[in-house]
Amino acid sequence: MAQAAPVIQPDLELSYEMPEQVTLLSDAWRRLKRNRLALVGAVIIGLLFVTALISIVWTPYPTWLQAVGPTYQPPSAAHPLGLDQAGRDILSRIMGGALITVQVGVGSAIIVSLIGIPLGLLAGFYRGKVDTVISFFINIWYGIPDLLVALILVFVLSDALHLIPRGVLVIVIAFSLTRWMDVARLVRGQALALREREFVEAARMSGARDFALLARHILPNALGPIIVQATFAIPAAVLFEAFLSFLGLGLPSPTPSWGAMAADGYHGMDFAPHIVLAPTIALSLTLMAFNWVGDGLRDAFDPRMRR
Amino acid sequence: MNAVDGVSFEVDRGEIVGIVGESGSGKTMTALSLLRLIPEPGKITSGRILYGEKDVAQMTDEEIREFRGNEIAMIFQDPMTSLNPVLRIGFQVEEAMIAHQRFTNKQAKERVVPMLQRVRIPAAKDRVRDYPHQFSGGMRQRAMIAMGVSNEPSLLIADEPTTALDVTVQASIIELIRDLSRELRAAVILITHNMALVASLCNRVIVMYAGRVVEEGPTRAIFKNPQHPYTWSLLRSMPRVDEKEKERLISIKGLPPDLGKMPPGCKFHPRCKFRVDRCFTEEPPLAEVDPGQQARCWVLMKNIPDPEAQAKT
Numbered sequence: 001m002a003q004a005a006p007v008i009q010p011d012l013e014l015s016y017e018m019p020e021q022v023t024l025l026s027d028a029w030r031r032l033k034r035n036r037l038a039l040v041g042a043v044i045i046g047l048l049f050v051t052a053l054i055s056i057v058w059t060p061y062p063t064w065l066q067a068v069g070p071t072y073q074p075p076s077a078a079h080p081l082g083l084d085q086a087g088r089d090i091l092s093r094i095m096g097g098a099l100i101t102v103q104v105g106v107g108s109a110i111i112v113s114l115i116g117i118p119l120g121l122l123a124g125f126y127r128g129k130v131d132t133v134i135s136f137f138i139n140i141w142y143g144i145p146d147l148l149v150a151l152i153l154v155f156v157l158s159d160a161l162h163l164i165p166r167g168v169l170v171i172v173i174a175f176s177l178t179r180w181m182d183v184a185r186l187v188r189g190q191a192l193a194l195r196e197r198e199f200v201e202a203a204r205m206s207g208a209r210d211f212a213l214l215a216r217h218i219l220p221n222a223l224g225p226i227i228v229q230a231t232f233a234i235p236a237a238v239l240f241e242a243f244l245s246f247l248g249l250g251l252p253s254p255t256p257s258w259g260a261m262a263a264d265g266y267h268g269m270d271f272a273p274h275i276v277l278a279p280t281i282a283l284s285l286t287l288m289a290f291n292w293v294g295d296g297l298r299d300a301f302d303p304r305m306r307r
Numbered sequence: 308m309n310a311v312d313g314v315s316f317e318v319d320r321g322e323i324v325g326i327v328g329e330s331g332s333g334k335t336m337t338a339l340s341l342l343r344l345i346p347e348p349g350k351i352t353s354g355r356i357l358y359g360e361k362d363v364a365q366m367t368d369e370e371i372r373e374f375r376g377n378e379i380a381m382i383f384q385d386p387m388t389s390l391n392p393v394l395r396i397g398f399q400v401e402e403a404m405i406a407h408q409r410f411t412n413k414q415a416k417e418r419v420v421p422m423l424q425r426v427r428i429p430a431a432k433d434r435v436r437d438y439p440h441q442f443s444g445g446m447r448q449r450a451m452i453a454m455g456v457s458n459e460p461s462l463l464i465a466d467e468p469t470t471a472l473d474v475t476v477q478a479s480i481i482e483l484i485r486d487l488s489r490e491l492r493a494a495v496i497l498i499t500h501n502m503a504l505v506a507s508l509c510n511r512v513i514v515m516y517a518g519r520v521v522e523e524g525p526t527r528a529i530f531k532n533p534q535h536p537y538t539w540s541l542l543r544s545m546p547r548v549d550e551k552e553k554e555r556l557i558s559i560k561g562l563p564p565d566l567g568k569m570p571p572g573c574k575f576h577p578r579c580k581f582r583v584d585r586c587f588t589e590e591p592p593l594a595e596v597d598p599g600q601q602a603r604c605w606v607l608m609k610n611i612p613d614p615e616a617q618a619k620t
Contacts, residue, residue: 198388205342206376206403206454216402220393 028224028300038296044289052102055095063088063096064254072272082274084264088254090278096256097279101238101286103168104175108237109230111176116183117226121214123184124191134188138181146178150240151249153177166252171244175237186229190222197221224301231297235290242283258283310349310566311336311518313593320461323488323495325509325526327502327541331563333518334498338464341496342379343371358462377407380455382484384467386447390439396450397423397435403454418457426453426483445476449483456487463488466498481508502545506530514538517564517574520593524600534602534609536581540618557618573605580618581606 032038060079061068067087068079075082081090123134153174158166164173191214194200200217208217242259244250251257258279265275311333318324326334339345341356343363356363358378366374383389391399397419404415423431426449439447448468455463465484469477485508488495497509505512505526512529514522514537522535533539543557561578564570570577576586585605593603608614 198383198385199391201344202381202383202389202451202454203391203402204375205344205381206458207372207374207406208376208402209372209406212402212406216394217391221391223393 028297032296032300035296035299037292038300041289041292041296044285045293048098048286048289049102051095052099055092055099059089059092059095061089061092063093063256065089065092072268072275074272074274081278082272084261084275085268085272086264090261090275093256093261094258094278094282097258097261097282100168100241100251100255100257101283104171104241105234105238105290107168107172108175108179108240109233111172112180112183112233112237113226113230115176115180116185117187117219119180120184120187120189121191121218124188125195125210125214125218127192131188134184138185138188141178141181144178147240147243150174150178151244154244154249167255168241168251171241171250172237175240179233179236182233183226183229186225187222190225191218194218194221224297228294228298228301231290231294235287235294238283238286238290309352309518311340314515314518314520315593316513316520316523318462318494318496320494321488321492322511323485323497323509325497325499325505325512326515327500327505327512328515329500329563332515334515335466336518337515338381338466338496338498341462341464342375342381344375373407376403376455376460377409377458378460379462379464380458380460382448382451382455382463382465382468385471386444386451387471389451390442390447392439394438395435396437396439396442400435400450400453400457404457407458409458422453422457423450425487426450426456427479428453444472445480448472448476448480452480452483452487456491456493459491460493461491462494462496463491464496464498467500468497469501469504470499477504484508502542514541517569518566519574519603520601521575521604522600522602523593524597528597528600532597532600532609534596534600534607535575535604536579536606536608537575538602539608539614540580543615543618555619557615573603581608581611581614 032042055063065088068089069083069087071083071085071087073079073083073087079089079091081094084090084093119134119138123131151174154166154170157163157173158170164170195213195218200213203213203217241250241257242262245255245257245259246263248260248263250259253260261279262276262283265272265279269276314333314337316324326337328334336345336349340351341363343351343356343366345351351364354364358374361374363371363374390396394402400419400422401415404410404418405412410418419435420431423435428434428446428449434442434446439450442450452468463484468484469480472480481504484495484497487493497505499505509526512522512524512526513520514529514535516537522529522533522538529538530542533542537559540557540559544559546556559578564574564577571590572588573579573582573586573590576582579586583606589605591603591605593601596602596607596609611617
């Protein structure tokens with residue numbers, strides 16, 4: 001049988017494809033949705049926020065209530081995650097810890113941005129002496145061991161000067177004062193690049209004030225990378241809080257901080273590992289989720305990924 | 308180093324003046340200096356920029372800011388990059404008006420759609436909410452023009468407004484600029500290297516070379532009787548529809564001089580076919596050659612019997 005002549009089939013689908021008309025944010029969102037890992041991360045973060053919200057109005061037991069059952073009790077039907085060394089319900093404390101984590105993470109991301117964005121904008125936009133001064137401080141701050149300074153800040157602000165009670169706020173402030181440089185440096189770079197763009201020049205030529213140039217032309221165009229950077233600040237802050245609390249230098253007992261909970265169970269690890277495992281798994285999942293979403297956002301905002 | 312030196316010209320209300328010259332001849336710098344927007348580290352070292360009675364070169368920063376966009380507006384070469392990609396078109400036009408106190412916020416909002424209609428953007432009412440990437444090149448340039456004329460400036464500087472556009476769109480943009488300048492009774496400075504554009508649109512032409520005005524005059528005179536060898540060569544380097552014989556086009560050999568290595572004497576002499584000894588050492592002044600027409604040349608084309616033959620050697 002004679003073979004049929006090969007037919008060239010034009011890829012019609014390709015030739016009919018029209019570029020979709022979308023805004024920067026919806027475009028980024030579309031690409032983010034294609035990223036599985038980022039979606040899983042987003043679901044975990046969603047759960048974290050819901051849990052945190054619920055814990056404000058309801059937890060199975062009060063997070064501070066001791067001896068709701070035998071100490072070191074392993075997970076059971078009544079207490080799905082078991083009880084800790086003081087007989088507190090671990091599920092309730094994990095839920096309360098979610099709220100602490102959200103407060104620390106989001107609060108730090110906001111304050112880091114509030115410090116870093118204006119400084120970066122000023123340095124990148126005005127260049128010259130302003131930039132020299134701000135960049136000098138950025139570099140100095142990078143040279144300082146941040147953990148050490150943050151520890152000292154927490155101690156000085158809360159214990160020595162009694163300015164801020166030891167709690168979420170002082171942790172957020174100590175973290176932000178030592179970690180604002182990433183955002184500042186990023187925004188500075190963005191502003192340096194964007195100020196040379198023609199639409200900025202065009203706006204300047206139509207008589208726009210510097211503030212309008214910064215607020216309407218430079219900042220909105222730098223928003224993508226800023227969101228990514230702020231997303232990465234969240235897990236760093238969460239880890240910082242957990243670390244301090246684990247050492248006993250963070251949130252005071254009986255605040256259900258995941259770091260403090262891990263420290264609580266640390267001595268009974270050989271016979272009651274669930275006390276350590278519950279908060280550490282919650283912490284790990286949270287950190288991974290934020291990093292996945294951060295990576296996803298970075299790819300989603302990257303114009304070179306645009307297709 | 309002087310990128311632009313000794314450039315002096317006037318523009319009257321309602322007049323369209325073309326500035327032509329090769330890349331790097333100082334056209335754009337001249338225009339930017341009118342708004343005091345020369346990129347760093349450049350600056351205006353001397354000279355006056357008179358707008359009516361006011362000297363732009365002496366204004367304070369706040370005065371110059373109020374002046375930009377209000378009295379003088381500029382239209383850029385590439386509309387693809389001169390609009391902010393993250394803001395809606397309507398908002399950008401509105402913002403151009405709010406930057407000056409000529410209109411209240413409410414008035415500015417109401418004027419956006421009429422402005423877009425005035426620059427002939429179809430379905431302007433629906434398109435104010437579009438983002439720049441949803442506009443075609445020609446429409447973006449129209450939007451840029453709408454921003455430029457929204458404050459009814461009396462001088463419009465168009466820096467190669469059609470270079471980045473499709474040929475079919477170019478004509479309509481040029482028409483738009485001409486019509487708007489008539490409606491607003493605004494003067495226009497058109498910066499271009501497109502001689503055909505100059506011929507069709509401008510009343511007067513300024514030819515620049517190496518940061519200097521080498522020839523200036525009414526468009527007709529410049530095109531019929533170019534006196535500077537540079538202008539003459541520029542015109543002979545373009546094909547013409549009405550050319551009778553099969554003439555070979557004349558090219559100008561070499562490149563414009565480097566700012567750091569300006570030749571002594573006439574800046575054009577290294578590339579000039581008609582130079583004399585004096586050109587090597589002494590820079591000619593801009594002198595009147597005909598009523599209203601000035602040229603910066605020791606020789607002048609009218610003194611050369613058969614320039615075509617000489618240029619081809």
